[in-house]
Amino acid sequence: MDTSRAWAEIDLDALSHNLTVLRRRIGAGVSILLVAKADAYGHGAVAIAHHALRHGADGIGVTSCEEALELRRAGIRSRIVVLGAVFGEEAPQALEQDIEIGIPSAELCRMLERTARRVARRARVHLKVDTGMNRLGVPPAEALEVLARIRASLHMELAGVMTHLAPTEGALSPVAEAQVQRFQAVLEEARSKHLLGAKRLWIHVANSAAILTRLDPLHNAVRPGISAYGVSPDPRIDASELRPVMSVYSKIVHVREVAAGERVGYGGTWAARGRALLATLPLGYADGIDWRLGNRGRVLVRGTFAPIAGRISMDYTTIDVGAVPGVRLGDRVTLFGSDGGRSVRVEELADQAGTIPYEVLCNIGKRVDRIYRGGAPEGRPPG
Numbered sequence: 039m040d041t042s043r044a045w046a047e048i049d050l051d052a053l054s055h056n057l058t059v060l061r062r063r064i065g066a067g068v069s070i071l072l073v074a075k076a077d078a079y080g081h082g083a084v085a086i087a088h089h090a091l092r093h094g095a096d097g098i099g100v101t102s103c104e105e106a107l108e109l110r111r112a113g114i115r116s117r118i119v120v121l122g123a124v125f126g127e128e129a130p131q132a133l134e135q136d137i138e139i140g141i142p143s144a145e146l147c148r149m150l151e152r153t154a155r156r157v158a159r160r161a162r163v164h165l166k167v168d169t170g171m172n173r174l175g176v177p178p179a180e181a182l183e184v185l186a187r188i189r190a191s192l193h194m195e196l197a198g199v200m201t202h203l204a205p206t207e208g209a210l211s212p213v214a215e216a217q218v219q220r221f222q223a224v225l226e227e228a229r230s231k232h233l234l235g236a237k238r239l240w241i242h243v244a245n246s247a248a249i250l251t252r253l254d255p256l257h258n259a260v261r262p263g264i265s266a267y268g269v270s271p272d273p274r275i276d277a278s279e280l281r282p283v284m285s286v287y288s289k290i291v292h293v294r295e296v297a298a299g300e301r302v303g304y305g306g307t308w309a310a311r312g313r314a315l316l317a318t319l320p321l322g323y324a325d326g327i328d329w330r331l332g333n334r335g336r337v338l339v340r341g342t343f344a345p346i347a348g349r350i351s352m353d354y355t356t357i358d359v360g361a362v363p364g365v366r367l368g369d370r371v372t373l374f375g376s377d378g379g380r381s382v383r384v385e386e387l388a389d390q391a392g393t394i395p396y397e398v399l400c401n402i403g404k405r406v407d408r409i410y411r412g413g414a415p416e417g418r419p420p421g
């Protein structure tokens with residue numbers, strides 16, 4: 039760790055805690071498809087998937103076949119569902135590796151069927167119904183036709199039916215209710231026409247916001263992402279029961295005193311009111327510390343808040359450590375996480391930067407080493 043300019047600690051015990059909280063919310067009969075797209079929201083998909091599958095997750099959801107194959111190569115044997123759109127040449131390898139695939143349109147359904155026939159595999163698919171998000175999904179009016187096609191195909195097998203909710207505040211919005219009803223109508227019609235088959239399908243709607251706001255019905259599977267990582271999906275949703283999984287740290291590489299009136303960083307946007315003590319951290323917006331946190335955000339040093347002074351640079355961030363007793367070169371700095379009973383939350387940083395917590399997590403860059411804590415030893419990634 040001594041060689042790191044910045045590192046992210048991933049607390050696997052917090053992940054299991056969050057899965058337990060989610061499990062309590064949803065009850066025993068509902069499967070958890072943990073969403074681990076975008077490298078598990080920056081946490082490292084392989085380590086997260088291994089640990090989550092041993093602590094309550096029943097499968098892993100990702101966005102692309104490449105993400106799915108990375109997990110298979112790392113020895114993940116569970117169900118893996120590609121929730122996004124699978125296009126052309128991605129599919130054959132995924133089918134060979136028994137990866138389940140979301141069907142977001144009639145066109146992609148036909149394409150996947152052709153591919154499955156060509157590689158002599160049976161594609162296990164989840165029909166995605168668009169109930170109002172207007173991003174991906176088969177419109178309700180076409181859903182039965184696509185379901186019939188899947189049922190009739192020798193090269194496809196229906197594994198699930200899903201929809202995705204647009205309101206970020208989940209069931210607190212009447213829009214969620216309207217979407218749920220549209221979905222329900224499709225399911226009922228499909229059932230009455232015997233298009234859902236006899237096998238136990240995964241019927242899944244709920245993301246984190248929906249679970250935390252007690253969407254009803256939850257059906258028999260849910261797709262939590264950000265809540266498993268201990269972060270609230272929306273400021274209106276209380277996530278205090280959850281524990282943040284990721285903390286980001288750096289260390290002070292330079293400390294200096296400046297006279298009143300001295301300015302800091304590009305554009306000189308911060309000026310010392312009196313004599314000031316400044317410290318420099320070797321990470322910046324290239325590492326995912328949002329540029330918009332310049333002169334706004336705060337970090338923790340020795341359990342004391344230290345405001346960000348001036349603009350964030352690509353590789354460096356300067357902080358005002360005048361209030362930090364005994365601050366020294368090499369001191370650990372908490373960008374988000376806890377230190378000495380105080381904490382900086384991802385939600386707070388997102389608010390200050392004018393973005394959403396999802397982006398704060400996903401932006402944590404490649405130069406920031408991921409260090410895994412807690413969990414069983416075999417859950418740690420190699421190296």
Ligand SMILES: *Cc1c(COP(=O)(O)O)cnc(C)c1O
Nearest residue numbers: 073121202245246261262263264
């Ligand atoms: C990302 C995603 C989720 C998880 O959303 P969270 O808000 O992180 O819980 C669920 N379903 C789909 C289709 C997604 O793309």
